[in-house]
Amino acid sequence: MSVKKTKSKSKSGASSKSKSKSTSKKSSSVNSKTGKNKRTSRKSKKHSASHKFFSKSFFFKWLMPVLLLSFSVYLYILDQRVTERFEGRIWQLPAHVYSRPLELYLGKSISIEQLKFELDYLNYQIVDELPQQSAQYRHWSNVFEIKTRNFIFWDGEEPEHTIRVAINKNKITQLIDIYKGESADLVRFDAGYLTGIFPSHAQDRVLLKLDDVPDMFVKMLLLIEDRRFFSHWGVDPLSIARALFVNIVSGKTVQGGSTLTQQLVKNLFLTQDKTLTRKINEALMSLLLEFHYDKRLILETYLNEIYLGQDRKRAIHGFGLASEYYFGKTLSNLSVDEMAILVGMIKGASYYNPKRNPLHASERRNVVLNAMYVENLLTDRQAKKLSAKPIVTVKHAKSSLYPAFIDMVKLQLQQDYQAEDLRSEGLRVFTTLDPYMQFSAEQAVIKTLPKLSKSKELQAAAVVVSPSNGDVLAVVGDRNPSYKGFNRALNAERQIGSLIKPVVYLTALQSSSDYTLATMLDDSELILEVPNREDWNPQNYDKKYHGDVTLYEALLKSYNVPAVRTGIDVGLDEVIKTLSDLGNIDKFNAYPSLTLGALNMSPVDVASLYQSFSANGYHSPLRSVHAVLNNQRQPLERYSLEIDNQVQPEAMYLINSALIDVAKFGTAKRLSQHLPIQVAGKTGTSDDLRDSWFAGFSGDVVAVVWTGFDDNRPTTLTGSSGSLKIWQNLMNSIAYQPYRLPDMPTISKIWIDGENGLLSEKGCKNALELPFIEGSQPLQHSDCEVEGGSNWFLNLFN
Amino acid sequence: MRHFSLFISRFLLLLPVLFLIVSCASTDKRDQDAVSIEPLSEVKFKAWYPGTSVEYESINVLLKDADNLISNNAYNASADKLERVLRIKPQYAPAWSRLSWLALQTASPKRAVQMAKRSNSFAYSDVELQLLNWSFVLSASEALNDDDAALHASEKIEALKAR
Numbered sequence: 001m002s003v004k005k006t007k008s009k010s011k012s013g014a015s016s017k018s019k020s021k022s023t024s025k026k027s028s029s030v031n032s033k034t035g036k037n038k039r040t041s042r043k044s045k046k047h048s049a050s051h052k053f054f055s056k057s058f059f060f061k062w063l064m065p066v067l068l069l070s071f072s073v074y075l076y077i078l079d080q081r082v083t084e085r086f087e088g089r090i091w092q093l094p095a096h097v098y099s100r101p102l103e104l105y106l107g108k109s110i111s112i113e114q115l116k117f118e119l120d121y122l123n124y125q126i127v128d129e130l131p132q133q134s135a136q137y138r139h140w141s142n143v144f145e146i147k148t149r150n151f152i153f154w155d156g157e158e159p160e161h162t163i164r165v166a167i168n169k170n171k172i173t174q175l176i177d178i179y180k181g182e183s184a185d186l187v188r189f190d191a192g193y194l195t196g197i198f199p200s201h202a203q204d205r206v207l208l209k210l211d212d213v214p215d216m217f218v219k220m221l222l223l224i225e226d227r228r229f230f231s232h233w234g235v236d237p238l239s240i241a242r243a244l245f246v247n248i249v250s251g252k253t254v255q256g257g258s259t260l261t262q263q264l265v266k267n268l269f270l271t272q273d274k275t276l277t278r279k280i281n282e283a284l285m286s287l288l289l290e291f292h293y294d295k296r297l298i299l300e301t302y303l304n305e306i307y308l309g310q311d312r313k314r315a316i317h318g319f320g321l322a323s324e325y326y327f328g329k330t331l332s333n334l335s336v337d338e339m340a341i342l343v344g345m346i347k348g349a350s351y352y353n354p355k356r357n358p359l360h361a362s363e364r365r366n367v368v369l370n371a372m373y374v375e376n377l378l379t380d381r382q383a384k385k386l387s388a389k390p391i392v393t394v395k396h397a398k399s400s401l402y403p404a405f406i407d408m409v410k411l412q413l414q415q416d417y418q419a420e421d422l423r424s425e426g427l428r429v430f431t432t433l434d435p436y437m438q439f440s441a442e443q444a445v446i447k448t449l450p451k452l453s454k455s456k457e458l459q460a461a462a463v464v465v466s467p468s469n470g471d472v473l474a475v476v477g478d479r480n481p482s483y484k485g486f487n488r489a490l491n492a493e494r495q496i497g498s499l500i501k502p503v504v505y506l507t508a509l510q511s512s513s514d515y516t517l518a519t520m521l522d523d524s525e526l527i528l529e530v531p532n533r534e535d536w537n538p539q540n541y542d543k544k545y546h547g548d549v550t551l552y553e554a555l556l557k558s559y560n561v562p563a564v565r566t567g568i569d570v571g572l573d574e575v576i577k578t579l580s581d582l583g584n585i586d587k588f589n590a591y592p593s594l595t596l597g598a599l600n601m602s603p604v605d606v607a608s609l610y611q612s613f614s615a616n617g618y619h620s621p622l623r624s625v626h627a628v629l630n631n632q633r634q635p636l637e638r639y640s641l642e643i644d645n646q647v648q649p650e651a652m653y654l655i656n657s658a659l660i661d662v663a664k665f666g667t668a669k670r671l672s673q674h675l676p677i678q679v680a681g682k683t684g685t686s687d688d689l690r691d692s693w694f695a696g697f698s699g700d701v702v703a704v705v706w707t708g709f710d711d712n713r714p715t716t717l718t719g720s721s722g723s724l725k726i727w728q729n730l731m732n733s734i735a736y737q738p739y740r741l742p743d744m745p746t747i748s749k750i751w752i753d754g755e756n757g758l759l760s761e762k763g764c765k766n767a768l769e770l771p772f773i774e775g776s777q778p779l780q781h782s783d784c785e786v787e788g789g790s791n792w793f794l795n796l797f798n
Numbered sequence: 799m800r801h802f803s804l805f806i807s808r809f810l811l812l813l814p815v816l817f818l819i820v821s822c823a824s825t826d827k828r829d830q831d832a833v834s835i836e837p838l839s840e841v842k843f844k845a846w847y848p849g850t851s852v853e854y855e856s857i858n859v860l861l862k863d864a865d866n867l868i869s870n871n872a873y874n875a876s877a878d879k880l881e882r883v884l885r886i887k888p889q890y891a892p893a894w895s896r897l898s899w900l901a902l903q904t905a906s907p908k909r910a911v912q913m914a915k916r917s918n919s920f921a922y923s924d925v926e927l928q929l930l931n932w933s934f935v936l937s938a939s940e941a942l943n944d945d946d947a948a949l950h951a952s953e954k955i956e957a958l959k960a961r
Binding site for chain 2: 103105106108154155156183185186466467468469616618627635638640641642643644645649742743744745
């Protein structure tokens with residue numbers, strides 16, 4: 001039927017065409033006479049052309065198919081854009097990086113101050129009554145009542161707990177599950193968010209599943225933004241008409257007619273331009289989107305896409321992240337008024353931002369609550385009560401903290417992940433960072449450094465690791481710890497000075513039974529011929545020689561000449577091998593100056609070296625990441641504990657016993673006066689006081705501190721007068737467990753004469769009790785002079 | 799003008815058909831990968847628990863979890879629990895011993911040797927645990943074809959048995 005009709009139209013079109021041709025000829029003859037006629041002629045030509053254009057045959061034979069084809073191609077292109085994005089990865093998701101979770105159990109060492117710090121760090125809200133909601137706590141005296149958050153870890157989900165914790169003398173003495181009324185064995189808190197590794201557009205989001213979104217929230221959202229969402233096809237003519245009417249009546253744009261689908265299309269595929277072309281594309285793409293995909297998927301995508309504010313460079317997208325960012329809770333844990341704040345923000349994420357503009361946010365929230373009341377989703381009383389609530393958000397300013405630690409995390413992850421994957425796959429990275437230790441390390445640097453020098457160019461770096469497993473607990477890379485530039489902890493390779501001496505003596509103690517702590521070493525002038533260089537004449541720090549001294553005394557007082565002689569005696573290659581056995585894989589040249597620490601290491605390298613000492617020779621490679629989950633929270637990678645023992649534990653025992661005494665009587669003796677627990681460690685100073693080091697350990701932490709200038713100019717600081725003071729302040733905050741030597745049946749303690757290294761007895765003059773590996777003790781006896789025996793030892797180190 | 803409106807109306811009529819054709823031209827790019835993991839052999843492990851002192855309750859809980867996971871062949875998850883034990887009590891020799899056993903099960907003999915040695919470094923007074931650890935070292939050394947280490951482990955076992 002239609003075909004016939006089209007044909008007849010086509011015919012009439014042809015006749016009109018010939019008619020216009022004859023008219024045209026007539027006109028042209030008149031045209032030559034007057035201008036008026038010329039104009040008439042032009043009009044006539046135009047009319048003739050437009051007539052031609054709109055002629056039936058032209059429409060249906062040529063124009064319509066061409067238009068249809070062009071439109072189809074255009075539609076196809078739009079459709080490809082929509083489907084490719086929706087069926088591929090819709091978003092580039094940044095990696096989210098978390099600190100280690102705090103674990104509480106009976107007997108755990110923790111101070112009241114630390115627990116309070118941890119709770120504040122996790123954005124727990126302090127309340128006056130027994131906490132009813134997760135992430136709340138009550139605190140009085142030495143008691144905390146806490147309701148924890150549930151959290152998904154790499155090894156499963158940790159449910160929420162409501163506990164009472166009592167702390168006495170920096171230890172947990174009571175841990176009770178309040179509702180069960182029995183002791184809680186082990187409570188793991190949620191892991192604190194550290195930062196994100198962002199894509200270039202710096203968008204951040206926490207993906208939500210629609211099933212995890214509370215019904216109330218969905219109802220509220222649709223009520224405010226798109227009431228007919230489940231009945232329209234992507235574009236809602238009724239909404240558009242209503243908005244048009246309202247806008248005309250009010251004389252300005254007060255209401256939009258866009259559906260959620262249109263908003264989503266605009267955000268995902270289009271610009272914010274207010275042009276007709278964009279609007280048409282938006283409508284077409286909305287129809288395509290709705291044609292292809294389920295309403296629920298579109299709604300879920302909308303919930304995750306919507307822009308809800310800015311955290312410095314980070315753009316907050318989606319309600320999942322927004323609920324965490326503004327309220328420190330998951331969406332399912334939000335109260336109705338908090339939900340209303342978020343829904344209200346859609347209209348203007350900046351203007352209605354509850355952190356920046358709480359007044360605006362409050363007004364908008366009340367509009368949302370009132371709409372809910374009108375729709376009978378709330379009672380009058382509920383709406384009034386919720387409308388009267390103050391706006392409470394969590395303080396949250398951690399996203400740019402700990403750059404030095406994050407560098408370490410990236411370094412470890414680079415071994416297994418492309419940089420692009422870190423920025424786009426939504427990985428969840430669980431690190432080893434201990435927030436309280438990080439805070440303490442930063443404070444120790446910030447507060448102590450100005451006391452060491454007035455120069456603001458004096459720099460410092462600090463690294464804290466766990467002795468038993470090599471977990472990196474804190475890293476400071478600059479005197480301003482939040483500075484994101486040069487990371488000295490990781491990248492400043494400086495001469496380590498006397499920090500090498502324990503390695504030299506360890507090599508000696510395990511290489512030959514000739515060496516014990518009581519072995520007499522020669523501290524007299526030494527001149528070494530070095531090929532193609534000037535002779536080398538190593539000096540002690542005090543510019544004196546001390547004759548024959550025990551190995552023990554040489555280490556405690558950090559004499560240089562005995563260390564050089566010992567290193568040369570046992571072989572420089574052997575010293576380098578010991579370094580390698582202790583976990584340091586760098587290749588060093590076998591120069592004699594190596595024995596005085598003329599080799600470059602970063603503070604992280606030194607921490608790795610001294611971790612081996614703290615674990616009695618069992619080296620654990622440093623790790624800053626425990627596990628990585630994908631964006632579905634499924635485990636991807638687990639970085640397991642590794643250990644490697646290549647040195648004799650007995651020889652290490654002897655060295656550690658001497659390092660304890662370094663901190664009691666030697667170059668670090670101030671520690672025995674200022675720290676309440678036993679520690680072990682070694683000072684280090686490079687030539688001309690260019691580098692000041694201290695590396696040491698308690699029973700629970702290993703810490704390394706370096707101070708110096710970036711341009712390598714001399715400081716006025718030795719290891720004792722510089723880094724040691726920062727180390728001491730740091731350990732005062734974080735170390736609870738004293739360092740204790742391990743039980744070792746093959747070691748026995750024997751009294752020797754400190755003057756000659758021969759056997760002695762308790763109470764004899766110069767008597768000193770030292771550990772020996774079974775069978776290595778001296779056989780000869782020294783003469784015992786009873787009087788003044790104990791004074792010699794004290795005088796030695798005063 | 800009448801033609802134009804007719805054109806538009808027909809065009810609109812054709813739109814749904816166009817949508818259908820264009821939409822169907824897009825293929826579904828999603829596919830699902832199925833991963834199957836072969837079950838590991840059933841395992842048995844003698845448990846060392848640290849007693850009933852309240853101080854050790856956290857360790858007991860984690861050790862029981864670890865052993866349950868072992869019996870379900872969830873070795874990585876079990877190792878996670880054991881590492882948590884060691885964060886609480888690094889000198890707890892039975893946890894190191896379990897890690898050594900787990901390393902043997904997951905074909906990591908070098909790691910098994912190190913973990914067993916570490917366990918022994920904390921277990922001087924526990925002959926039974928030392929025996930177990932040396933048996934792990936023996937198995938691992940045999941797997942590594944390290945005859946000297948295997949002989950040394952055998953001698954240690956004999957010496958401990960003679961005690």
